[in-house]
Amino acid sequence: MKAAVYNRWLHQKGGGERHSAMAAKVLSERFETELVTHRPVSREELSDALNIDLSNVTVRVIPALPPNRFSAFTREFDLFINSSFMTNQPSEADHSMMLVLFPSPIDRSRGAMIRQTIGRFLMRELLLPEWLDGFYDVQELGSGWFRYATGQANIRVRVPSSTRRASIEIVGGNFREDVELPVRCLVDGEVIAERSFPPNPGSFETWQIDIDPSRMHGNTVELVLESPTFNPIDRFEGADNREVGLAVTDVRVRHLRHYLYEIMFRKAFRELGLRLEGLPTFYSLDHLDTYDVICPISKYSRHWMEVYWGISGPILYPPVDISWAQARAKTHTILTVGRFFRGTHEKKHGLMIDQFKRMCREGLDGWKFCLAGHQSGRAIDVAYTEELRRRAEGYPIEFAVDVPFDKLRQMYGDARIYWHAAGYGERADRNPVRFEHFGISVVEAMASSTVPVVLDQGGLPELVTDSHDGFVWSKAENLRERTWQLIRDPELCSSMAARARISSRKFSAEAFRMRLLELVAGLFDN
Structure with missing residues (x-):
């Protein structure tokens, strides 16, 4: 049987990483075990830095993946353990466990619920897109922000009920330095537009696409963006290990309601705009439902897990190697x-x-x-x-x-x-x-x-x-x-x-x- 222990911070070789490595060592007694991470680090480096024998463990480096792609990756394992600090990735392994150093803070107070409701109302009424699948988390850039798409990324766009033909603008950029990026836009599996973005890191272009009413489902249309990807780590040492395609800063319907969003939240109240962009993922606890058991490392962490997430779990205290400890002649x-x-x-x-x-x-x-x-x-x-x-x-x-x-x-x-x-x-x-x-x-x-x-x-x-x-x-x-x-x-x-x-x-x-x-x-x- 196969098992994996995931820690995206493994290269830091700290206390949390020792926790992960020791879990992998223990599992290797009964499973074919991998330590999964995103930045290159050798088994020998980890063994030396953490003082753990990992001779029966394989270190596997994969690109960082959006949640849906990561979830699919975990299917190959009989047991998957997420022991990565504040990393909210789901699992589809046969059996799944999460080791919680400290829970990601989620405000579940009445005030927070009211703010969420208002935020979702604004997203709907101001025609903000829904980033469904194949996008990484939002990143800040200068005075704005963007998301990297993977090779295939899905977006749902709201259109006003009065619109007969939707004019949608995809504001994106090719952050490679030397190669053009061809992008296709599909609706219902059919290519409706194509464009090649010239290399221009940090800059965006507007791609206008007209959507025929027959392509829409009620007041929405779902777009699929397809493009080649590249991995920044191939060119820049220490860069994120991610397979990225088009950098998308906005997908907008040319309508007064979206213009209002741009004025209010892209310019006047930028911080509030950034909160709106992260609202669907920031408050989501859906990934927790994919784990069979969630283990905090202390009563303290469990208390805050109950406060933030509304769930509890059995404590698994971290392993402390005390085999080397000795009481010498004490000094002052x-x-x-x-x-x-x-x-x-x-x-x-x-x-x-x-x-x-x-x-x-x-x-x-x-x-x-x-x-x-x-x-x-x-x-x-x-x-x-x-x-x-x-x-x-x-x-x-x-x-x-x-x-x-x-x-x-x-x-x-x-x-x-x-x-x-x-x-x-x-x-x-x-x-x-x-x-x-x-x-x-x-x-x-x-x-x-x-x-x-x-x-x-x-x-x-x-x-x-x-x-x-x-x-x-x-x-x-x-x-x-x-x-x-x-x-x-x-x-x-x-x-x-x-x-x-x-x-x-x-x-x-x-x-x-x-x-x-x-x-x-x-x-x-x-």
Whole structure:
């Protein structure tokens, strides 16, 4: 039997990607298993970066596909697992499972429902097209937006009831640099117009097509656009791996109602126009119905899955490789591990630096604070780390950026206390995605007999039982107080460290393996 584990972000080789790779390794015990992604990455790269033996797994790179084409692709598998972060692709495999790191936010409040109703009314009355099949998601370009079509793409166009003969304009462009793009327009399987678009990246031309009334079904007509496709990744390293044809920015009926749309939502209120374009897909949860079981990675993620999607599912905690963890002779070190970057999920390094500096001013002596993690290469992220270094000057604070895994393992083993502050200062009711959904580095620290002192939000309280195998805190002063308590009471610190090591086993790779196989067996038994 064949199984596939899908993750479009596999090339990033982060915690979510380790989740996917470990799932593939487990499935390879019973299935012919593929890891499916869109950007080239070798099995050897993944094995080395994620420290997972993938010798029985095949890595398969496919072009990114619109939902309907992707769904058709999954038919070849007996089991399909979507473990890609916030990637809403459907499945038509015999058995399907979704692993949810954190759910895509869908506002299901009464206000949101009213806004949706108004939006759909505007789309209908202003004669906006329906992008039925074969189009990728909307993309911004300059002050406007467009969609790439695949080799065959379907559009339904509304026409006013008073119109006898519809004049429809397709505003599209050929974003290749050197080859013309021939396009055919079909209605009911018959070619009604053809046009060749010259190469002109970023520019659009208007193609007018007259539709005979006999081609219309009530007040609508369904057009099919056919063209050759190309893949940008063939020419530009790092580009999206997609098979794309015509770039379409609008399909419009020449009527006062559509002119009104162009004035209001293409020019005057552009942001609202962009929301209208994404309305049908943004609020859709149809893809969830194609999965037999949906597994969040924590109680925290499950809670927000229930809020956003109105569904629940069995928890499958991520696999944490703790086989390497060892309790070394402890030093007076506080450790934190997390990527150095700016974004929605940043690790609040600045807060921790400030709290350690304050502890030093309160009399802490002979201790150091070490910040370890991968450095993101964006200029804004490099500048962020440089600012942290300046902030730490004059204090026993060390940075271990992009250190080899063996060195990181040693640091875990040496540290006596582990800090984690992701999400501090954020509001869970407004930005729940900014909190830690699980906390792999916390489990790694616990397995190394390092006592965790972590924020009491997100998925972290599921890992740490307060005052048993670590401490949780809600305010910055609590972080300092709990840390002082451990520093001043070595016996308490040692006993908590021993309990933390035991607790970490609940999240081991073997625990993940047993739980995943149990869930898969349940699918095939039904």
